[in-house]
Amino acid sequence: EEEGTLEFDMVGIDAAIANAFRRILLAEVPTMAVEKVFVYNNTSIVQDEILAHRLGLIPIRADPRLFEYRNQGDEEGTEIDTLQFQLKIKCSRNPRAAKESSDPNELYFNHKVYSKHMTWVPLGNQTDLFPDADFRPVHDDILVALLRPGQEIDVLMHCVKGVGKDHAKFSPVATASYRLLPDITLLQPIEDEAAEVLQKCFSPGVIEIQNIKGKKVAKVANARLDTFSREVFRHEGLKNLVRLARVRNHYIFSVESTGILPPDVLVSEAIKILMGKCQRFLNELDSVPMD
């Protein structure tokens, strides 16, 4: 729907399968993230391991489908499974700053280290493999560390392909969730003041008030917008006139991407991953001779 988030409906499906898609989105759709940090110099007050952890959590805009998983125990990495980034920055005093200034932004150069300072260092033949690639962090303005004059950070990072069940930093979504479509039924006509009270019980847009022959009559306009606040049940006069239910096979998914891949691609990938799981076991069945 909007940039980076997608809301879609999946109708006529069971929770078992809807939940499988959600779980795969969270934990099994791969992305690239910083996994190894080689610290050549770090005189900032951020300790090496904290810095490494912070760098790991930065989303990297690189299509994971272009890369392979790194083999277990492989410490080196090659152009097919690793992306290398460098972060080399030193803070210094600004000689032209006003004497009486106390603003660090004016007094110092490079005192804020942002994700935009990370630069891609191609490995092997990556410049030929990805001629028009632009590998960089999704966001330019993630604050990584603060420096004071004389302090510097000089690190090399290796990004590898991984999945969210190994570490949450690999998760391609900020959230992926589903809810059931609300179903609101008015058991009796609700009119005038009661209709207005009823309208206030729900989220804006759920209940509409129509004017029929000089009477205000409440009508359910868009049950989808309801949040199941159950506010109506606090009103003695209304609680027996309204039935709140859910459409049991109508799932409203909402997928919010971290920005590495568009959300619709993530959903397609998740479905393909579940198919891959089935295929893997079917192959197993065929390869084992049955007696």
Place this chain on the structure above:
Amino acid sequence: AEPGERSEVQADGTDGSCVTFVLHDEDHTLGNSLRYMVMKNPDVEFCGYCITHPSESKINFRIQTRGALPAVEPFRKGLNDLMGVCQHVLNTFEKSMKEYRAQREEEMQVAFEDGSPHGCV
């Protein structure tokens, strides 16, 4: 065990109609959706799964069939059915995504034409 490796456990004194499949490197994601698909099969008397231990990444997937049907058959059918469901969901999703994109483009086009100055000289 290799990821995705499958092994069968069969209790003594039973035939092939009661089998526990051990699915390595799997969890509720495949376990529950596959259980749901297998349970739809009327030949299946019982189907359930459990995660052996939180620190082991494998599930025991149990199938018992009615009569003499070997348990492998509903297992295979369940996997195939789940594949079919996924394929259907994928096709439907990509189709509606394409429709949505086309509709959005059309709306943008209309908005652009409305806002352009050539209509009001």
